[in-house]
Amino acid sequence: MINSGDTAWVLISSALVMLMTPGLAFFYGGMVRKKNVLSILMQCFIVLCLISVQWVLYGYSLSFAPSNGFWGGFGWFGLKGVGLEPYADYAGTIPHQAFMIFQAMFAIITPALILGAFAERMKFSAFIAFILLWATFVYAPIAHWVWGVGGFLRKMGALDFAGGTVVHINAGIAALATALAIGKRKNIEKNIPAPHNMPFVVLGTALLWFGWFGFNAGSALAANGLAVNAFVVTNTAAAAAGLSWAIIEWIRNGKPTIFGAASGAVAGLVAITPAAGFVSVIPAILIGLLVSVFCFTAVSIVKPKFGYDDSLDAFGVHCIGGMWGALATGLFASKAVNPGGADGLFFGNPKQFLVQLTAVCVTLIYSLVVSMIIYKLVDMFIGVRVNEKEEAMGLDLTQHHERAYTVLE
């Protein structure tokens, strides 16, 4: 039976999550140098277009068609069999296509997250090839295992409300793989460029936070109490994490920065993503306070020490934050919040923590290995990195023949 409130909420949530991809574009875009900002916007925008079409052709089928194995196969190619009546195994009160389009927005933003790792040095042609292969061979299987009917992590009881593993750990470790494979930006040890437009970074953060209400609360797939719980803990975790990062900077660097507060908020949103439909508000505060400690360490201490150039901290924020969130779900999940979930370690069920750990490890290993393979393949056939001169001139002019800001009118 279709419920109009549920359907309305899921449609609005889909629109909110769609807005997160342009939001991400500005979040990342403000961080790069002036000469590369259009390349970030273009990469995000083209992912939105590319995966939107890929999804309805075969992406949704691979990820969510029922199976008993690796992925869903092509039975729902071109949305055959995906109609306007509900599909009870996923969401019993909304049209099947509403669930499909909601999931489409997740499939779109996940590959977009990765581009923070190789910003300012990837060829646009290689980027498109990489994204298409990655969406097909990394995103679809992992989404299937965690959320699809027949997925083995779903059968194991892994809890991932809105995509801690499927989206954040997945994209985050792929980011590390590509950052290592593509190498550091030229002369990056001598000076790390400052963000060229911090207001864009903040604007992007605001759009992400706003959209994340759809990302998390929409994953309840109904306009009900669970959606409200997800909404409340999402806002709380983001807020706690923003405060936490600012305080850490105040103590360590002498001053709190907007870049830090914004980064903290995003890390908090990442961490609460798997947990939003399973934990209550006090654990949400703890999750937020601690994620900034972990991500700040990853970004400001571990990264400079090891010297990899994960340019916009896709690994440091999304992978580390997602790992903490997925494991914290195993600690703080409570059936009192969601009877359809499970209890975590602190509620008398240590086994859940191990299940979460398994899901985290499977995601890490599979995504790391296959992302690296895809990168090497693309490099072999197309060549991934731009040459030195193109990198110095900037991707906007060399890859797109465009300039973001006029200097002389």
Next chain:
Amino acid sequence: MKLIIAIIQPHKLEEVKEELYKAEVNLITVSEVLGHGRQKGVTEIYRGAKETGNLLRKIRLEIAVNENFVEPTINAIVKGAKTGETGDGKIFILDLKECIRIRTEERGGVAIG
């Protein structure tokens, strides 16, 4: 003829202009530049990446003057720009070989006006 180049603090520009007008120096070109002196700027930190020796915003004035206006111009700039703190700036005096007014094609001291 001399070309006077002055690097001053951006927030002092209005006062310097006032003093120049009082000295009857009405010709000026202004540009925004980046630079630093012996203090090598302030430290900026972005997610743990420290930037030292960074360049601060300054204003650059270029004024072409006849000999008799050199001292009054210098005095006006100093009066308007000086705060006594580091970062006040510097003034450079260059010899000016020629000056042409484009509209009338006059040359020399008359063209400086």
